[in-house]
């Protein structure tokens with residue numbers, strides 16, 4: 465998911481759709497293209513994707529990131545992209561695909577969940593809420609658009625159960641947009657200490673939990689007691705804190721979840 469200025473929203477790839485505009489699409493195991501969309505992908509993983517996948521696989525974030533991802537820091541960028549590493553075979557298949565389909569289906573990443581739609585956020589004037597925008601962008605081999613089954617973006621996302629993903633992924637898209645508009649790290653650069661802390665607070669929640677509870681973090685920041693209690697066992701609460709921390713430290717956005725102690 466990408467955030468873009470509203471006047472550039474049409475530059476996102478695919479055919480733009482209104483939320484309630486009908487399009488035709490169905491995906492079924494009996495189609496000849498079944499599973500073809502699960503290979504040779506540049507599949508970006510967002511922080512909530514990693515949370516869900518590492519939990520499903522019973523791994524720590526470190527183990528998951530080592531086993532399944534490539535971190536790519538592109539020239540001129542402030543933050544690495546986290547890409548799902550495809551299997552080293554001729555078809556470059558997704559590590560989670562099987563002949564029967566996706567083996568992590570209930571926890572599949574946001575991009576797979578929304579496919580063949582892509583969602584963006586159109587940024588209007590300061591102080592206004594970003595507007596979700598939808599694009600239909602199936603690859604040429606996909607037979608889904610030829611199936612006579614009408615749906616809308618609103619129905620598609622409801623069926624894919626993206627509500628929790630939306631909450632975290634929209635917030636992350638806005639942070640990334642702000643990263644792209646200036647240099648958040650100063651002289652340290654994107655490989656420096658603060659950039660590593662920001663990565664930990666979003667992608668490596670097991671390390672962030674240790675940092676919160678075992679460093680001087682709670683002497684420096686006041687976190688509501690109820691949130692602290694939830695954070696001990698719940699990665700979602702920890703990710704909310706991680707995002708609030710980045711928003712506050714780097715972008716100056718205040719949050720009730722986190723206050724500096726005087």
Ligand code: SF4
Pocket residue numbers: 490491492495497498499500501502579580602605606607608
């Ligand atoms: S290519 Fe399209 S229709 Fe075929 S399995 Fe993938 S999403 Fe479904």
Ligand code: SF4
Pocket residue numbers: 501502503505558559560561562565566567568569572573576
């Ligand atoms: S995670 Fe699942 S849906 Fe996504 S590419 Fe892999 S197998 Fe396909």
